[in-house]
Amino acid sequence: MIFGRVKPLxxxxxxxxxxxxxxxxxxxQLTLFGIGCVIGTGIFVLTAAGAQKAGPGLxxxxxxxxxxxxxxxxxxxxxxxxxxxxxSAYTYxxxxxxxxLAWTVGWALVLEYAVAxxxxxxxxxxxxxxxxxxxxxxxxxxxxIASAPLALGGAPGGFINLPAVLIAALxxxxxxxxxxxxxxxxxILVAIKVTALVxxxxxxLPSDQFDAARFNPFLPAGIFGGFGTGVGAVGAAxxxxxxxxxxxxxxxxxxxxxxxxRNVPIGLIGSLLFCTxxxxxxxxxxxxxxxGQPIMxxxxxxxxxxxxxxxxxxxxxxxxxxxxxxxEALAHVLRAIGWSGVGNALGYAxxxxxxxxxxxxxxxxxxxxxVMARDGLLPExxxxxxxxxxxxxxxxxxxxxxxxxxxxxxxxxxxxxWANAGTLYAFMMVAICVMILxxxxxxxxxxxxxxxxxxVGPATMVGCVFLFLxxxxxxxxxxxxxxxxxxxxxxxxxRHVSHxxxxxxxxxxxPGEVPGTH
Numbered sequence: 001m002i003f004g005r006v007k008p009l010x011x012x013x014x015x016x017x018x019x020x021x022x023x024x025x026x027x028x029q030l031t032l033f034g035i036g037c038v039i040g041t042g043i044f045v046l047t048a049a050g051a052q053k054a055g056p057g058l059x060x061x062x063x064x065x066x067x068x069x070x071x072x073x074x075x076x077x078x079x080x081x082x083x084x085x086x087x088s089a090y091t092y093x094x095x096x097x098x099x100x101l102a103w104t105v106g107w108a109l110v111l112e113y114a115v116a117x118x119x120x121x122x123x124x125x126x127x128x129x130x131x132x133x134x135x136x137x138x139x140x141x142x143x144x145i146a147s148a149p150l151a152l153g154g155a156p157g158g159f160i161n162l163p164a165v166l167i168a169a170l171x172x173x174x175x176x177x178x179x180x181x182x183x184x185x186x187x188i189l190v191a192i193k194v195t196a197l198v199x200x201x202x203x204x205l206p207s208d209q210f211d212a213a214r215f216n217p218f219l220p221a222g223i224f225g226g227f228g229t230g231v232g233a234v235g236a237a238x239x240x241x242x243x244x245x246x247x248x249x250x251x252x253x254x255x256x257x258x259x260x261x262r263n264v265p266i267g268l269i270g271s272l273l274f275c276t277x278x279x280x281x282x283x284x285x286x287x288x289x290x291x292g293q294p295i296m297x298x299x300x301x302x303x304x305x306x307x308x309x310x311x312x313x314x315x316x317x318x319x320x321x322x323x324x325x326x327x328e329a330l331a332h333v334l335r336a337i338g339w340s341g342v343g344n345a346l347g348y349a350x351x352x353x354x355x356x357x358x359x360x361x362x363x364x365x366x367x368x369x370x371v372m373a374r375d376g377l378l379p380e381x382x383x384x385x386x387x388x389x390x391x392x393x394x395x396x397x398x399x400x401x402x403x404x405x406x407x408x409x410x411x412x413x414x415x416x417x418w419a420n421a422g423t424l425y426a427f428m429m430v431a432i433c434v435m436i437l438x439x440x441x442x443x444x445x446x447x448x449x450x451x452x453x454x455x456v457g458p459a460t461m462v463g464c465v466f467l468f469l470x471x472x473x474x475x476x477x478x479x480x481x482x483x484x485x486x487x488x489x490x491x492x493x494x495r496h497v498s499h500x501x502x503x504x505x506x507x508x509x510x511p512g513e514v515p516g517t518h
Contacts, residue, residue, distance in 0.1 A: 005098050005099035005100070005498070005500050005501055006094070006095065006096070006097070006098045006099075007091075007094040007095055007099070007102075007375075007500055008095075009083070009095045009437075009441055009444065012083055012091060012094075012095050013083065013444070023257060023258045023260075024258065025257045025258065025263070025267075026257075026258055026263055027262070027263040027266035027267050027270065029267075030250055030257060030263055030264065030266070030267025030268075030270075030271070031266065031267045031270040031271045031274070032190075032271075033250055033267070033271070034247055034250040034267055034268060034270070034271025034272065034275075035190070035194065035271045035274055035275060036190035036193075037246035037247060037250065037271075038243070038244055038245075038246045038247050038271065038272070038275045039190075039193050039194060039197065039275060039278070040189075040190075040193045040353050040354065040356070040357050042240055042242045042243020042244070042245075042416070043197065043243050043278075043279055043282060043330075044123060044127070044328075044329075044330060044350045044353075044354065045119065045120065045122075045123030045126075045242075045354075045412055045416070046123075046239060046240050046242055046243060046412065046413065046416055047282070047283065047286060047323070047329040047330065048305075048323055048324050048325065048326050048327075048329040049239055049240075049305040049306065049324075049412065049413035049416070050236045050239055050240045050283075051236075051283075051286075051287065051292040051293075051294065051323050051324045051329075052294045052295065052302055052303070052305040052310065052324040052413075053221065053225075053230060053231045053232070053235050053236035053239060053294065053302060053305055054219070054220075054221060054231070054232060054233045054235065054236035054294070055217070055218070055219065055220040055221065055287075055292055055293050055294050055302075056214070056215040056216075056217075056218045056219075056220075056283075056287050056292055056293075057218055057219040057220070057221070057223070057232070057233040057236065058233075058236055058240070058283045058287070058292065059280045059283045059284060059287075060219075060223070060233040060237075061233045061234070061236035061237040061239075061240055062237075062240060062243070062276055062279040062280050062283060063276060063280065064233065064234060064237035065237040065238075065240055065241040065243070065244055065467070066244060066272055066273070066275070066276035066279075067463070068237075068241070068460070068463035068464065068466075068467060069241070069244045069247055069272050070268070070269055070272050070273075071456050071459045071460045071463060072248075072427045072430070072431065072460045072463070072464065073247050073248065073250070073268040073269070073272060074265060074268065074269075074450045074451065074456050074460075075427075075430050075431045075434045075450055075453075075456060075457060075460050076248045076427075076430055077250075077264045077265070077268060077448050077450065078434050078446055078448055078449055078450040078453075079092050079430060079433055079434050079437065080248075081260060081264070081446055081447045081448040082437065082441075082444055082445070082446045083095060088109065088248075088364075088368065088426070089105045089109065089426040089427075089429055089430050089433070090102055090105045090106035090109060090368060090371065090372065091371065092429075092430060092433040092437075093105045093429050093433055094375070095433075095437070096432075096433045096436040096437050096440065097429075097432070097433065097436065099377075099495075099498060099500060099501065100490065100495075101429070103372075103377060103486065103490045103494055104425075104483060104486060104487070105425070105426055105429050106368055106371075106372050106377070107482070107483065107486035107489075108421075108422040108423075108425045108426050108479075108482075108483070109365075109368045109422060109426055110365065110368060110369070110422070111418060111419065111421065111422030111479065111482055112245075112419050112422035112423045112426060113361050113362070113364045113365035113368065113419075114361075114362075114365050114399060114402050114403055114406065115406055115415050115418045115419040115422070116242065116245060116361050116415075116416070116419035116423075117168070117171075117358050117361040117362050117365065117403045117406075117407075118164075118168070118402075118403050118404075118405075118406030118407040118410070118415050119242065119406075119407075119412050119415035119416045119419060120354055120357050120358045120361065121161075121164040121165075121167050121168045121358055121403065121404075121406075121407035122148070122161060122164045122407050122410070122411065122412040122415060123350075123354060123412050124163075124164065124167050124350070124351065124354040124355060124358070125146070125161050125163040125164040125167070125327075125407070126326075126327030126328045126412070127327075127328045127331065127347045127350040127351050127354070128163050128167075128351055129141055129146050129163055129327070130327055130328040130331065130332075130347060131328060131331055131343075131344050131347025131348060131350075131351065132347070132348070132351060135335075135340070135343075135344050135347070136344060141162075141163075143158045144158060144159045144160070145158075145159065145160055145161075145162040146158065146161065146162065146163065147161055148160070148161045148408065148409050148410055148411050149409060160408045160409065161407055161408050161409070162408075164404075164407035164408060165404045165407055165408045167355060167358065167407075168358070168400060168403045168404040168407050169400065169404060170355075171355060171358045171359050171362055171400070172362065172396060172397065172399070172400025172401075172403070172404075173400075174359065175359065175362060175363060175366065175391065175396045175400075176386070176389060176391055176393045176396050176397065176400075177389050177391070178389045178390060178391045189352065189353045189356050192349045192352060192353055193349060193353045195349070196330075196345070196346045196349035196350070197278060197282055197330075199342060199346070200282060200285060200330055200333075200334065200346060201278075201281045201282060201285050203285075203334060203337070203339055203342060204284075204285025204286065204288065204289045204333065204334075204337065205281065205284065205285045205288070207285075207288075207289050207337055209289045209290075209337045210285075210288040210289050211288060211289075212288065214287055214288055214289075214290075214291045214292070214293075215287060215288065217293075219232070219233060220293060220294060220296070220302070221233075221235075221294065221301065221302050224470075225301070225470075227469045227470060228469070228470075228471075228472065228473035228476060229301070229470075229472065229473070230304065230305075230417065230470065230471055230472030230473075230475070231294075231301060231302050231304075232470075234466070234467070234470045235470050235471075235472075237467060237470070238417070238420060238467040238468070238470040238471045239305070239413060239416055239417055239420065239471070240279075241420050241423070241424070241467055242416040242419060242420055242423075243275075243279060244272065244275065245419075245420075245423055246357075246360075247268065247271065247272055247275075250264070250267050250268050250271060257447075260447040260448040261447070261448055261449065264448045265448075265451070282330070285333070286323055286329065286330065286333045287323070289333055289336070289337050290321075290322075290323055290333055290336045290337065291322070291323060292323045292324065293324075294324055295310060295313045295314075295319055295322065295324060295325075297309065304472065305324075305411075305413035305414075306410075306411035306412070306413040306414045310324075310325075313325075321336065328347055328350070330343075330346055330350075331343040331344065331346045331347035331350070334346060358403075362396075362399055362400065362403060365399045365403075366392055366395050366396050366399050369382060369383075369392075369395045369398075369399065370382075370383050370392050370395060373395070375498065375499055375500065376494075376497050376498045376499035376500075376501075376502075376504070377490070377494040377497075377498055378494070381394065382394055382395045382398070383395065414474070414475070417471050417472055417474075417475035418475050418478050418479070420467070420468075420471060420475070421468060421471055421475050421476065421478065421479035422479065422482075424464040424465075424467055424468045425464070425468070425479070427460065427464050428460065428461050428464040428465060428468075430460075431456075431457045431458075431460035431461050431464075432457075432461065434450060434453065434457060435453060435457045438453065
């Protein structure tokens with residue numbers, strides 16, 4: 001029975017027992033850690049795409065996505081504290097629901113990490129070409145090499161997003177030779193990101209150009225645009241859910257937290273509430289100063305973000321300076337209200353900070369591949385470690401090529417929707433895993449237990465499914481096609497060579513392996 005291939009929890013926990021973690025983190029450190037993990041991707045990149053879907057209702061969209069993230073985070077916290085080993089939702093599912101569903105989760109995490117990295121590469125490209133090349137050096141790259149064929153805000157006819165490809169190649173090279181961020185460098189980048197957004201809020205909300213009339217109508221596409229449409233406040237929430245990805249890193253710190261039952265939920269909920277309020281204020285500042293109404297199609301529905309129709313509209317003089325047409329939305333707003341120098345500085349902040357996010361996402365992608373190869377579900381040659389660099393160079397190169405291809409030919413909003421599809425599926429499965437393990441492994445030590453799991457668990461599942469169904473139908477279709485390809489790959493290869501299927505229980509990770517993430 002395929003569903004009977006459940007990896008023994010004792011074998012998985014053997015890895016955790018070899019670790020010696022000191023409980024040193026309090027609620028304040030966890031909150032700051034969560035803020036640092038979350039801020040830096042979606043808010044810099046997806047403000048324009050979110051506004052095109054919901055208009056001023058983008059503020060409500062941030063609240064909806066943040067609320068669903070809070071209940072998902074509480075589920076993540078318990079299971080990460082219980083099974084603090086590499087593999088994330090893939091490992092959790094293997095221990096509770098079996099190999100087939102674990103494979104589907106691992107396959108979905110590939111979609112989450114790799115496509116999310118592509119999206120951030122595209123977002124970085126917008127700030128690099130707009131702030132550094134155009135505003136600072138006066139260099140205007142030809143559209144053919146500066147935007148994807150359907151790039152948001154670019155004139156139709158772009159062929160390849162060359163800057164996005166180059167940053168993907170650079171990060172791939174760094175990962176292959178073994179360069180990772182230090183805690184000090186990461187702390188500096190977090191400070192840069194948060195300072196930039198604080199300055200943005202301080203300059204826009206009290207601005208003389210702030211006009212409350214720009215928020216009317218507040219919901220031009222309604223709250224609920226309809227399943228598969230990707231518009232309205234809920235449709236925008238499904239897209240800007242991307243802006244919260246990273247919060248689950250807080251849950252993985254449960255084993256190093258003092259009084260985790262108290263401090264983990266404070267850190268999780270505190271960081272998510274802070275980011276949600278922060279995001280709403282940023283959206284309010286952007287919309288209140290230059291407006292954020294979507295560009296409507298002839299049927300009264302916003303043109304799809306990243307579509308060729310929207311690109312054509314954005315090329316017209318009437319819309320060229322609109323928020324929804326900008327590749328670097330926040331820097332664009334500051335320039336529009338007379339703070340060009342500060343806008344450029346914010347663009348530099350994004351340019352410095354976003355590559356660190358790409359690195360973390362690609363690092364997480366290689367780790368998922370690595371764990372799946374270790375379990376025999378993928379060719380073990382992928383998990384080969386370079387003799388000199390001590391990194392999984394083959395899977396890193398494969399990941400880098402996939403990320404570069406996505407960044408080269410697709411717009412950021414579309415990539416974010418695809419990544420969100422995989423993320424929402426993984427989060428839903430984590431909620432199911434927590435509830436199953438409460439019954440199948442009730443005596444396994446847990447330093448943190450999800451409060452009101454009978455409510456929080458189902459709420460997470462319903463919230464994730466609801467957002468998934470409110471993604472654009474194209475993103476849902478991509479996920480379905482990806483899932484079918486994954487099932488075929490499992491049936492043809494993984495099922496037959498799986499270590500567990502052949503009765504082999506893999507030993508804990510070898511010392512040469514890179515540490516896990518996510």
